[in-house]
Amino acid sequence: MQFKTLSLKTRLLILTVLLATLPLLLDMLLELFNFKREIESNHIREATAVARFLEKRLDSSFSEILEKHNASTLPKDQQVKVLNLELQPVIDDVTSSFDAIGAGYYCRELDSIIAYGPNPDSAKLTALPGEHPSRDLYITGKPVLYKNSGINFFRGTPLLAYNLPIYRNGELIGHTWGSIPLDDLSAAFWRDASVKFLVISGFLVLSLFLVKRVNNDISSSLNYFTEKVLYPEPGPLPANSVFCELMPVYTAVQRAQKTILDHNRLLETLLDSTNAGILCTDENGNIILFNRAMERIFSLNLKDFDNRPFETFIQKTDIPCNAWPIYQSLRTRKNISSMLIPLRVEKDVKWVSSNAVIITDSEDNFRGVLGTFHDITDVVELENQALDIERFKIVGELAASISHEVRNPLTTVKGFLQLFLNRNTLSREDKELYQLMVDEIDRANNIIRDFLSVSRQQNRMNETFMINTIIGELLLLFKSKALLHDVQIETDLTQTPPVRGDRDQLKQVFLNLFNNSVEAMPGGGTIIVRTAYDPSGKYVLIKIKDTGPGIPAEILDRLGKPFVTTKKTGTGLGLSLCYRIINHHFGKISVTTSPEWGTEFVITLPAINAEAPESCCLA
Structure with a gap:
């Protein structure tokens, strides 16, 4: 039976059996490394025993040995030689008793090796390098076990060393070490590994050969299958066994493709219609x-x-x-x-x-x-037309009583009254009466101006400016009026981005709100003006707060509509105009009020982040 004639399931089963040899390979590798670890553990025990033996053989401290030989005041190299003469025989006894064992003493005070073996050389009785692992025990005060990592394991034999600190009278005076080369470990490891790798290699070669055969067969069938799915063409299908087994999938995919194409066409039709x-x-x-x-x-x-x-x-x-x-x-x-x-x-x-x-x-x-x-442009235009009709209806009714001829006599009367006020012959009471008449004429003119503002169309919406600038300009002009009414003005103007709109319209909004605040505090009070920036919503906030008696609840819900006001002589058109202007600037006005602390108007306007286009990026 040829391998190609087997079913896809059978071939995959054979492939699975072959791939089962991989766990066997891993198991063998694990066994080899366990063998290596066991030999290494034996070497650690031997090096540890040598280091501990040397530590016990040192009956006194290094300084005591020097004092015994009257060498405490000698130069450092002479002191090293004295200690070497005393301790080198001990090292030689140890290294001669054990094969391939290295050992030695190190003095901390002299920062030098004072004895080592095998094959001692007085020229090498020097300080250890600064990065030497054994120096860690002078920091931790504990033994240090290390492998000489400077030698690549696969190119040479590393050295295993156990460094033991020497304490005398509670002081760390140096250390001793025992070391052993790991050449026998490497030899045993590679000898055992080579045999096992030869066995596994045979299985792997056979597995790779069969996997390649199966992969080529399946890949060619799947490639043809994919091509037929992506680019269906009429004609006979191949008799390949793999493709025949994929035939139900091919049919289902073709059916799903047709359904998706039909749905996409329906969706495009709906969207475009x-x-x-x-x-x-x-x-x-x-x-x-x-x-x-x-x-x-x-x-x-x-x-x-x-x-x-x-x-x-x-x-x-x-x-x-x-x-x-x-x-x-x-x-x-x-x-x-x-x-x-x-x-x-x-x-x-x-x-x-x-x-x-x-x-x-x-x-x-x-x-x-x-x-x-x-x-909805047509709908908005119809609504605007309806609003225009209603607005002009109101203006027409008011124009019957407030005409152009009314303002001219008022101007004339105001002019003569101001001339009378300049006369020195008038008494104080007469001047107060004349000034009261001038103020009332100004109020009448302001009412006429508000009527005209309601009916006026505003188109200057493309100016870019800083809110703090126009508020500062207004406050310079308004402070004198505030002082006359015993009103204090406090400001907290923080840096904000610019806004876009009609500068004069917004000035009119703030001026109306300032005037309303002063008129709400006839006995004096405080106006607090704050600006802030809301980075989460990209808005500039303008807060105007007074310490007046607050706004009644029955008026608060209707605030901003024409003829809704808390003033005995007011028309409500000023605040209505404020709402209309802010709406045209894509902003909003919110009000909070309380009889205990007064009223606060918060104006929210969209900010323009002119630093970079990234200012519009999503958070």
Whole structure:
């Protein structure tokens, strides 16, 4: 029976039997190393016994020997010679009694070998090298066992040495050693190993030959199988035994391929037929899927961003990172509800509603984000038109009583009143009455200005500036008014990134809030102005806090709507304008209030990280 005619299972079984020889080889290697370890253990015991014997033969300390010979004041080399004459006979007795045993004494005070054997040489009675392993015992105070690692095991014979510290009167004065070459260990090891390796080699050669035969046969069949799966062509299939056994798998793969292709075609049809833009990223934020509607909405060729980070797509749109639900979902790994994105296409603004849903696998592991985009420009324009109609309706009703002719007489009256105020003939009471009339005329003009601001369209949204700068400019002008009303201003302006928008509009927001704070504290108080940066959300925070009586709960929920105010003579249009301006800057206003400590307005604006594009990278 030829080996090729055997079934795949039979051949794999034979291969398994052959591979079973590998554990046998490992077992033999383990036995060889155990044999080596046993011989090495015997040598360690012999070296240890020699070192301990020498330590006991040293009846006194090295200094006592020198004193006995009146050599304590001699030079170091002379002292070494005196000690050598005393102790070398002991070493010679030991080395002559044991074959291949080395031994010696080392004096710590002289930092020198004072006796050693076999084959002593007075020229070698010197200090040990600084990196010599035996020096470790002077640090630890314990015996040191080492092999001379400077000799490669496979090219020579290492030396095994046991170094024993010598203590006299509690002091470490030196050490003695016993050493033995491991040449007999190496010889015995390689002799036993060579026989066993010859036996194993025969099995390995036979195994390799058969494995190669089986591998060539299986590889050629699998290669043909793979080629037929990837590039199916009509025609007869080979009668190869391996391919015949793979035939059920081949049929199942072809069936699965057809199902996947049909599903992919259906998915492409569904994606391209919807008007909603669809974009999908993997867990690392790389774009892996998009449809034609996505390209149409953003007027971009998204093939240029295929398998590239989503941040590169963001940078092409010039929209802050935090305005993108996909970006937030990738950072938080949570679903993000619908958000409105103002998209600038040439000179027009296109409004896109977007949300993001995280994608997980069967084990709830995060695998990416699916974002949907709806062009709702028409809807937003209709809403703006409705708002314009409502706004102009309000303005039209107010214009019946506040017309252009009203402001001219007010200006004239104010001018004459200011002339009267400059007369020295007026009494103090008359001046106070004239000043009160001037203030009331200013208040009437401010009301007219607020009405006009509500109906005015603002378009300067492309300025880039630092929030701290405009707050500082306003506070310089506002401090005089605060002093007149006994109001202290405290600031804590930290370094923040720049923001983009209309500088004058934001000045108007802060000025309105400063004025509201002063008017909320008729008896004086404190205004605290803080700025901060939220790196997790890429936002600049502006906090304006007063120590007034707080805002009633029944008004708090409606705060920011026209004609909602806590002032007896106010219209509520100033705060309504503040909310409208911040919304146009993609920010928000939040309010916390308490009758114990006052009211705090927190304005949140998107930051522009101008240092580098990486500032938009996902965390």
